[in-house]
Amino acid sequence: MPREISFFDAYIPTVLLLAVVAAVLALAADRVLVRFGFYELTWHPALFRVSLFICLAALLGLAVYR
Amino acid sequence: MNTPALSLKAQLRQAATDWWRSEAPTWVYVFKMVLAGLLALGIGYGLDLESPRSALITVFIVMQPQSGMILAKSFYRVIGTLVGSMAIVVFVGLFAQTPELFLLASALWIGLCTVGSAHNRNFRSYGFVLSGYTVALIGLPAALHPAITFDSVMTRVTEIMVGIVCVGLVSALVFPQASAPGLVRIIRGRFTAFVDLISATLGGTADRKQLEATNARFVGDIIGLEAMRSAAIFEDPEVRLRSGRLTRMNSEFMALSTRMHALHQLMNRLHANPAASAQVVIDAISPYFREVQPLLTRASGEPVMSALDAADAALKLDAYKRELPRRVRATRNTLSEQCQSDNAMLDFDTASELLYRVIEELHAYTLTYASMTQRHHEREQWEHSYAPKTSMTTALIAGARAAIVMLALAAFWIASGWPSGDVAVLNAAAFCAITSAAPDPAKATRTVAIGVLFAAVAGYVYTFHILPRLDGYWMLASALMPVLMLAVYLTTKPKWAGYGLGICIFFPFLAVPDNFAHFNAAGYLNESVALVVSLLVTAVAFMVLLPPTTDWTVRVLEKQLRKQVVDACFGKLAHLALKFESGTRDLMHQITLFTGSRPLLRQKALGWMFATLEVGHAIIELRNELHGIRTEAPDLLPASAYAALNRLREAIPALFAQPSAATLASALAANDTTIAQVQAAIGPHYRERSQRHRLQRTLSYLHFIRTALLDEQSPLHTMRAGATNNTTGERHAT
Numbered sequence: 127m128p129r130e131i132s133f134f135d136a137y138i139p140t141v142l143l144l145a146v147v148a149a150v151l152a153l154a155a156d157r158v159l160v161r162f163g164f165y166e167l168t169w170h171p172a173l174f175r176v177s178l179f180i181c182l183a184a185l186l187g188l189a190v191y192r
Numbered sequence: 193m194n195t196p197a198l199s200l201k202a203q204l205r206q207a208a209t210d211w212w213r214s215e216a217p218t219w220v221y222v223f224k225m226v227l228a229g230l231l232a233l234g235i236g237y238g239l240d241l242e243s244p245r246s247a248l249i250t251v252f253i254v255m256q257p258q259s260g261m262i263l264a265k266s267f268y269r270v271i272g273t274l275v276g277s278m279a280i281v282v283f284v285g286l287f288a289q290t291p292e293l294f295l296l297a298s299a300l301w302i303g304l305c306t307v308g309s310a311h312n313r314n315f316r317s318y319g320f321v322l323s324g325y326t327v328a329l330i331g332l333p334a335a336l337h338p339a340i341t342f343d344s345v346m347t348r349v350t351e352i353m354v355g356i357v358c359v360g361l362v363s364a365l366v367f368p369q370a371s372a373p374g375l376v377r378i379i380r381g382r383f384t385a386f387v388d389l390i391s392a393t394l395g396g397t398a399d400r401k402q403l404e405a406t407n408a409r410f411v412g413d414i415i416g417l418e419a420m421r422s423a424a425i426f427e428d429p430e431v432r433l434r435s436g437r438l439t440r441m442n443s444e445f446m447a448l449s450t451r452m453h454a455l456h457q458l459m460n461r462l463h464a465n466p467a468a469s470a471q472v473v474i475d476a477i478s479p480y481f482r483e484v485q486p487l488l489t490r491a492s493g494e495p496v497m498s499a500l501d502a503a504d505a506a507l508k509l510d511a512y513k514r515e516l517p518r519r520v521r522a523t524r525n526t527l528s529e530q531c532q533s534d535n536a537m538l539d540f541d542t543a544s545e546l547l548y549r550v551i552e553e554l555h556a557y558t559l560t561y562a563s564m565t566q567r568h569h570e571r572e573q574w575e576h577s578y579a580p581k582t583s584m585t586t587a588l589i590a591g592a593r594a595a596i597v598m599l600a601l602a603a604f605w606i607a608s609g610w611p612s613g614d615v616a617v618l619n620a621a622a623f624c625a626i627t628s629a630a631p632d633p634a635k636a637t638r639t640v641a642i643g644v645l646f647a648a649v650a651g652y653v654y655t656f657h658i659l660p661r662l663d664g665y666w667m668l669a670s671a672l673m674p675v676l677m678l679a680v681y682l683t684t685k686p687k688w689a690g691y692g693l694g695i696c697i698f699f700p701f702l703a704v705p706d707n708f709a710h711f712n713a714a715g716y717l718n719e720s721v722a723l724v725v726s727l728l729v730t731a732v733a734f735m736v737l738l739p740p741t742t743d744w745t746v747r748v749l750e751k752q753l754r755k756q757v758v759d760a761c762f763g764k765l766a767h768l769a770l771k772f773e774s775g776t777r778d779l780m781h782q783i784t785l786f787t788g789s790r791p792l793l794r795q796k797a798l799g800w801m802f803a804t805l806e807v808g809h810a811i812i813e814l815r816n817e818l819h820g821i822r823t824e825a826p827d828l829l830p831a832s833a834y835a836a837l838n839r840l841r842e843a844i845p846a847l848f849a850q851p852s853a854a855t856l857a858s859a860l861a862a863n864d865t866t867i868a869q870v871q872a873a874i875g876p877h878y879r880e881r882s883q884r885h886r887l888q889r890t891l892s893y894l895h896f897i898r899t900a901l902l903d904e905q906s907p908l909h910t911m912r913a914g915a916t917n918n919t920t921g922e923r924h925a926t
Contacts, residue, residue, distance in 0.1 A: 160430065171429070172364040
């Protein structure tokens with residue numbers, strides 16, 4: 127995958143766009159998890175949510191910088 | 193010293209526990225915010241951003257005790273910043289060659305944003321502030337170098353984002369402070385307050401002071417719950433799932449407290465009535481009140497606390513509600529044998545109708561509370577939101593003030609060629625936007641100005657005596673820490689918050705070096721002078737240009753409050769009650785904010801709020817009832833009764849639009865005619881029960897309006913021709 131994407135003639139790092147995608151994915155996962163009451167099982171819900179986002183963003187980032 | 197060592201130890205432990213309980217949360221907060229700020233600063237230096245101090249300042253601008261509030265504030269800050277940045281690019285593109293036009297356009301934009309922020313509530317209002325603030329803060333420096341506008345806007349936005357991400361992460365991950373306990377505390381407190389209110393109604397204690405205090409507290413609670421809800425949905429997914437029910441609970445609580453207040457007032461007036469028939473009515477209705485209190489308390493005698501208790505209470509209320517009409521009819525029959533007075537029967541009907549509706553609404557409220565235990569519930573379907581009411585007049589004044597301040601300073605800057613004029617202009621514009629939401633902006637700006645003076649002196653010492661000896665980020669961070677901790681600590685003390693905020697924002701602005709540090713003592717002094725001057729000009733503008741704390745503003749708000757009744761008379765019926773309830777309370781909340789130091793004015797406004805709530809609510813009920821009669825059984829009322837009702841609908845808005853002896857007399861006369869007409873329509877002859885009940889309900893609303901208009905403690909009372917304020921004099925029969 128290219129490392130930069132031209133957006134209206136401005137170069138934007140692909141990772142930035144992928145981070146936005148990861149945020150959307152994390153938000154969707156969050157909606158599903160809360161529906162099943164998953165957060166009652168976690169010690170620190172906020173930490174879990176942040177970690178989930180970072181995992182997703184890192185996974186997507188690997189697709190660019192591998 | 194004769195205190196034994198052991199007791200000294202115990203005393204020390206006692207003192208330590210006290211300190212831990214009261215001061216530890218504050219210090220945790222101070223630690224978190226300074227950590228977030230220094231983290232943002234470090235990342236800014238690490239990423240080679242132009243001026244990392246923007247990230248640090250952003251942290252201090254969005255800092256709040258609860259992480260939900262920080263997330264909400266950050267969310268709107270991001271939106272506001274992005275909108276503002278787009279405006280800058282457009283303005284620079286259009287007016288780069290003519291600074292006058294650029295400044296004019298910016299002033300207009302900032303004025304518009306200030307209007308928007310005064311017109312909205314909670315952190316949404318903050319989003320508007322930010323979009324104006326961004327234009328001032330980023331736009332002016334960018335306009336001075338039009339060629340690099342896009343780059344400098346991007347850098348500044350990146351710095352702000354770094355600050356927001358840091359403060360959000362630190363507040364959510366390190367010793368998080370959840371908002372949910374606050375929500376639960378408010379909801380629990382309401383049940384306790386309600387049980388108290390019901391027992392006070394039972395006693396008919398006419399203590400106006402306490403009633404005012406209770407209602408003022410309810411208003412604060414309602415606004416507070418709405419604010420907390422709007423923040424907590426950002427933080428807690430469990431709260432987000434229940435957001436609709438929380439809004440619904442708030443609406444139901446407003447309806448309930450208005451109805452309860454009406455009942456309370458009616459009972460007070462009955463107690464004050466010396467006629468023997470009034471006592472008979474009180475005796476007949478009182479036993480029912482005594483039964484309500486046990487429904488709201490647990491077996492152990494405490495008021496309802498958890499949602500589980502509420503489910504239990506809802507069951508009891510449901511059974512009670514179903515029994516009530518039959519029992520009231522029986523009581524009514526015995527009562528009508530005892531006394532022949534029409535007025536007494538009217539009082540009884542009105543009170544029992546109100547009681548039934550109170551129970552009905554209390555039942556709905558407890559059901560919603562009980563549903564909180566579940567993640568999903570049908571009661572979540574609630575699309576009506578809280579309707580904030582802001583007087584457009586005051587919002588426009590705030591906007592005009594911001595635009596004028598900015599234009600005046602800009603004119604001075606251009607005319608005098610002042611080298612630091614840009615700093616003064618951008619700072620004044622930013623501060624007009626930030627403080628316009630404060631209850632007393634002039635005072636807030638004054639305290640911040642003193643904070644800035646301190647920041648300027650401390651910043652000078654830092655920049656020219658300490659910074660040159662430092663090497664690397666860690667030494668800079670440890671040197672900054674004491675001042676930042678002191679500043680954040682000051683913001684947690686209400687008395688010192690303004691000074692703290694001034695240091696928090698302007699000490700980094702002056703003393704934290706850019707990535708490419710340059711030392712220029714003359715430039716530093718120029719900037720400090722510009723900052724102080726801009727704050728002073730802002731403070732003067734808030735004091736001189738129609739300050740929001742004058743009696744005039746309160747009168748405008750009071751007029752808006754009365755206008756709510758006019759809206760209640762002519763507005764579209766769908767959801768009118770909800771809009772009326774929340775709009776009236778929102779206005780009252782604004783008045784409360786403005787009249788902090790003037791209890792007399794506030795008391796008068798509270799009086800108007802009561803009159804407005806009582807009459808407006810009764811009118812909406814009346815209109816709903818009439819709507820039902822018109823669509824289902826139009827021949828229930830004769831044409832003359834409809835004509836009288838229409839006259840009443842003209843007379844009451846006229847009274848609230850222009851309260852005077854003449855309008856009050858005409859409203860009362862119209863109301864009396866209508867009562868007579870409806871009474872004649874009911875007639876002594878047989879009617880089907882549902883029809884009779886309908887007419888009786890209509891009559892009870894009319895009667896309630898009459899008692900509200902005649903209330904001795906209402907501000908309307910002073911308008912009455914020949915009325916005396918002497919409460920020991922002859923009481924008017926109600």
